[in-house]
Amino acid sequence: MERIISNQNSRVKAWAKLSSKKGRLENHTYLLDGWHLVEEAVKANAKFHAVMATSSQMALHLPEVPHGVPAFEISEEVAKHIAGTNTPQGIFAEISLPEKTFDPAYVHDGAWLLLDQIQDPGNVGTLVRTADAAGFKGVVLGEGTADAFAPKVVRAMQGSQFHLEVLNGDLNQWVDALTNNGLPVYGSQLNEAAQSYRDIEPSTQFGLILGNEGQGMSDELAAKTTANLYIPIQGQAESLNVAIAGGILMFSLSLGNE
Amino acid sequence: MERIISNQNSRVKAWAKLSSKKGRLENHTYLLDGWHLVEEAVKANAKFHAVMATSSQMALHLPEVPHGVPAFEISEEVAKHIAGTNTPQGIFAEISLPEKTFDPAYVHDGAWLLLDQIQDPGNVGTLVRTADAAGFKGVVLGEGTADAFAPKVVRAMQGSQFHLEVLNGDLNQWVDALTNNGLPVYGSQLNEAAQSYRDIEPSTQFGLILGNEGQGMSDELAAKTTANLYIPIQGQAESLNVAIAGGILMFSLSLGNE
Known part of the structure; x- marks a missing residue:
């Protein structure tokens, strides 16, 4: 050797x-x-x-x-x-590197996590690991999101990239395709029409979009969602870390691989 | 100047x-x-x-x-x-530094997060921030847990130390006192008798213990809890990051400051 x-x-x-x-x-x-x-x-x-x-x-x-x-x-x-x-x-x-071409037009089931400009590698990796644990079928990394195979992301994923799909994709295209195929797509923008995540029945097939640590998700995507969800914040905290918010939403919305 | x-x-x-x-x-x-x-x-x-x-x-x-x-x-x-x-x-x-002496014998209400040997400063800070957002009354850091006022913990708390109690304490003493005062104390050890967290009715007063990243919570504490909870893991992921698990448990168990 x-x-x-x-x-x-x-x-x-x-x-x-x-x-x-x-x-x-x-x-x-x-x-x-x-x-x-x-x-x-x-x-x-x-x-x-x-x-x-x-x-x-x-x-x-x-x-x-x-x-x-x-x-x-x-x-x-x-x-x-x-x-x-x-x-x-x-x-x-x-x-x-995985050599995947994945056309969202053919996605008809499963829970899918869409990451919109999430920049911190630890957050991206932890979200992939959590999606795996919550029974998601895949995670789609939109433009501006930390690269899935950067060392800090790989460390935080803890091998989950081998258990579910981890893809780059155009999130606008994904939201359109999932919607066309009858899957609800939930955003996480806090606006007047937003609903508490607790009001959504858990299911096995949907999309969930999480946005940038500081700016949240893009307005363009938020305008296309089935519903935008918020997590009711108690106390005087201003917000949750995006990986924590993602964990709460994923485990509440997903019935897993049933 | x-x-x-x-x-x-x-x-x-x-x-x-x-x-x-x-x-x-x-x-x-x-x-x-x-x-x-x-x-x-x-x-x-x-x-x-x-x-x-x-x-x-x-x-x-x-x-x-x-x-x-x-x-x-x-x-x-x-x-x-x-x-x-x-x-x-x-x-x-x-x-x-806060100068608090806080005798758990006088704690009769609120939700309390107890951290048993959680070593990563980012995890400790994020857990304090999340406890604040979930309406908890305080976080008790047991021996072996990262110091609440270390720079990385302070950064991750994002000011939540000003919104809820952040204390050092003997967790055995806390669990005994909360139990004596009629508050259920939930552990997070996966053992045969453990219950799914989804089976616990949300409430406004209880203790929740989270344990070390690798080893989990101590057996001594786990033996004292009202119930030990687990988060059902789908897919092939082996576990959740402790801060993510904490977020899911806190938001599911707590009714907040009602």
Whole structure:
């Protein structure tokens, strides 16, 4: 097995570039950091390009890595460099970005989360993880939303990208298509006509739009929804974190995979 | 107004020390970073020790700072040093830590959130903010939980510490006292006897315990609860982020300040 100890090694430079969207799109791959994520990718039959691990992590996990995947032993220093953090677990995989073309015109069921310009990577990743737990069929990331395969998003998703669809899409097109196909689409803009989320009967098929942390969802989308929902705020808090609001709405609206 | 441009200035050194728990306990003060938080402290009649701002922030906000509070103009460099971040807004206040002695034996109503060894500062702050929005009366931080006045917690609380009680406490003592006073106390340990949170009628007075991100709540506390609740997980997700789980439970269990 090739052993890599220098951050100047050309493979290491290529792996480090996967922290940027440009690097990921050029290579059509992204990085998984930590055994939990690598294991989820193995279970999901993801397309592996490489597994890189420190000697101790390699000793622990090599038997579980699919045959034929190039494996590289890396130093602790290289592990830190690839991870961009000081305390990585020491095992990584480079896998293919999902190659999905998904036409919303063919979506006739399931619960779908639509993210409109949500910028914080931790929020985006946590929302994907929560959508998975709430039994959603997919999450659509509109323009201006943090990239689904950025390192902080991948960390927060905790492998949920292998359990439900995670797609980029034009949210206007999605809202139109879901509406045409008879699915209600709920927005989360607080306006005069907005309804409390508690008044909506849970169901198995609908769209839910969450908007930007500061600005909320776009007016253009809000004008197209079946209903806009609000969460009644008690006390003197001004608002909820968007990931918390999303969790409350998703678990209240969704009957899950029944 | 005194103008401070050096990070070696003794006041600057003292403010920077407030980022550590030791520094806060020695001074009995903590820092607010950004006008939103300073304004909340003004509204709440907090005890101010100092306001520090860059010249542009001082020009904007000095008229709203309470009279008699020592004000210091600071350079951008000093602002970054105090904030510990690269893009602070440029206005800070040093205010007193709350001096609360709160005997749970006298707690006969309200909804109370008890945090058992929750370590991530963002989770702790977001949970306090969410408890505020859900109409809770207070949050009790047990041993091993991140300090409520650490900079990252303060940022995530968004001023909610001025709207509800935020206390340190012995959670065993709290659970015993609430139970003695007739309030149900719900845990969040997944065990054989656990009930779905959807089966609990919302109310205005109860305790809710959330546990550590990895380990969950302590067995000792779980054995004392009225009931342990779980959130039914769909799909293949293994768990929810503790702040998301807390948000779902708080909004489902609480009728708010009715």
